[in-house]
Amino acid sequence: MNTQFEPMDRVFISLGPIDIYWYAVLILLGVGVGYLWARYEGEKRGLPKETFADLLVWALPISIISARAYYVIFRWDQFADSPMSVFNIREGGIAIHGALIGAVVTAIIFARVKKLSFWKIADVAAPAILIGQAIGRWGNFVNQEVYGGEVSRSFLESLFLPDWIINQMYINGAYYHPTFLYESLWSILGVVLLILLRKVNLRQGELFFSYVIWYSVGRFFIEGIRLDYLLIGETLRTAQLLSLILIGLSIILWMYRRIVVKPPRYLDTDRESKKKN
Secondary structure, three states: OOOOOOOOOOEEEEEOOEEEEHHHHHHHHHHHHHHHHHHHHHHHOOOOOOHHHHHHHHHHHHHHHHHHHHHHHHOHHHHOOOHHHHHOOOOOOOOHHHHHHHHHHHHHHHHHHHOOOHHHHHHHHHHHHHHHHHHHHHHHHHHOOOOEOEEOHHHHHHOOOOHHHHHHOEEOOEEEOOHHHHHHHHHHHHHHHHHHHOOOOOEOOHHHHHHHHHHHHHHHHHHOOEOOOOEEOOOEEHHHHHHHHHHHHHHHHHHHHHHHHOOOEHHHHHHHHHHHO
């Protein structure tokens, strides 16, 4: 039995002629919750209280620009006939990998200017980024994007999903994999993993590498299910290739820093700090 379901209203609130979309609200909510987490953890790690507030002032706009630029580069055929549509992001069309590239470059420059450790900032930010990703993916849910191949309603029901999620996955006469949800749950599991890893005596930078590897592994497999993907050439999925590169690069840098650089371990430095106090 095929039943047509009305999709959720993408508009969160209308203020006169201005529409504020759920997509923007959920992304900003993810950023806000992630920031609060990073600020709390940063103070515990000895970073100045204003570190992440100051970083966010630069990283947020740069990440949005780089996320959009990344998407446009690999989907230029979609914008070639109407270049001004590049600036219309109300309907989606930003790429998380682009945002991460912009954020990391910004953090590296910020750390050098402020004379802070980039690796400490990155380690503190890693769980916060996953929190932001987990929340932000629900913007894709409201937009009915970032979904996978066609499935049956009974399949979705077997995942114990509530009707309001199942009905939203009914798009153009068929049900689809809620890959936005898979990635959101993978990110939440990643937060738990990183919290547990903090109890291990890791060296500076290794928590960030753990984040990159965890997210990239999940994204590689989820990308294989998705229908809306970016391509390099005719068949190579951009996110899968980049995920493999990031996994390999993270492992290489992890081993290099552990064997050659030998940065300090967090628990050791925490114990030294307590002795001094």
